[in-house]
Amino acid sequence: MTRQQILDLYFMDARARLIDLAAFMDRVERADGEDDFRMSAFREALKELEKGNPDRAKRVLLSFSDPSSEPIERAPGKGAIGAYPHTK
């Protein structure tokens, strides 16, 4: 597909998702209290979008990932949170 065709197919969807992201950040900041490592990770991941690399999706995923390599002693539960608390 040409770049124009890709834009025709996906621009409206991407535009809507971008506005959703903006509204999400406004919503978080409007609410009382502190945010946490998830929001820091989110802001770090956003930076990847503007760097001009051809593999942004991969880099965003990497930025949310646990960078360690050793198995943990015990599973703390079953679920995942979506971001890694780099400061823990």
Next chain:
Amino acid sequence: MRYIEPHGHMVSRTTDDYQDMALAGCAAICEPAFWAGFDRSSADGFYDYFCQLTEHEPKRAAKFGIPHFCWLCINPKESEDTKLAEEVISLIPQFLDKPTVLGIGEIGLNKNSRNELKVLELHVEVAAKHNQLILVHTPHLEDKLKGTKLILDVLKNDKRIQPERVIIDHVEEHTIQLVLDAGFWAGMTLYPESKCTPARAIDMLEVYGNERIWMNSACDWGMSVPLAVPRTALEMKKRGHTAELIDKVIYQNPLQFLQQTPRFKLL
């Protein structure tokens, strides 16, 4: 359109889903053993589940003209209790001769703990000893990259394991290359909220090629779409991919992998 659903947890789905899948051209469904959404209290619960997967569910699927196959294991979400896991794993060999059992799966890791790793190794041992295909679940979200690397290490260090007989599922943009470079098959799971959207799955096909790769809905009791594979095929068509390529990805590729066991037979 014809397609194979290589990963669907049909015990959690309705007969309407079977009907929709049949109408969409589903030629076979493969069901890996999964966590029930709650912890089963004993190995007996797993015995019943394995009977459900090997006896009851194929009959339910047959009513819609779809052959149903399964994979057996204790899911990594229940692997922290190694004593229970050992009991469950000891039940598996008696089911391996059932006519619709494809192999061991979906095994792998969830939170990347030592016990999960130990249980993964026990499963790999059973698969190697009984010459079974393997289907691997990789962890979710922030745990996926680390888990994928740990799983690949276990599999690569066991010289009995042939990578072309192992599918590593739920790959995303940050793990797909690791899996394909090591010679394994890669599964892309099409989920509405986590994992991968149709658009991204097609991106990965365009970037990483269409060999040793399949797509699945992994539909289960959570947010998931049983028709995710045919819907993605439709999106491939919109993206200008040929009918031949679409057929390769959603039918020929899973067929090529699954036919490595003589159990996998289409009607």
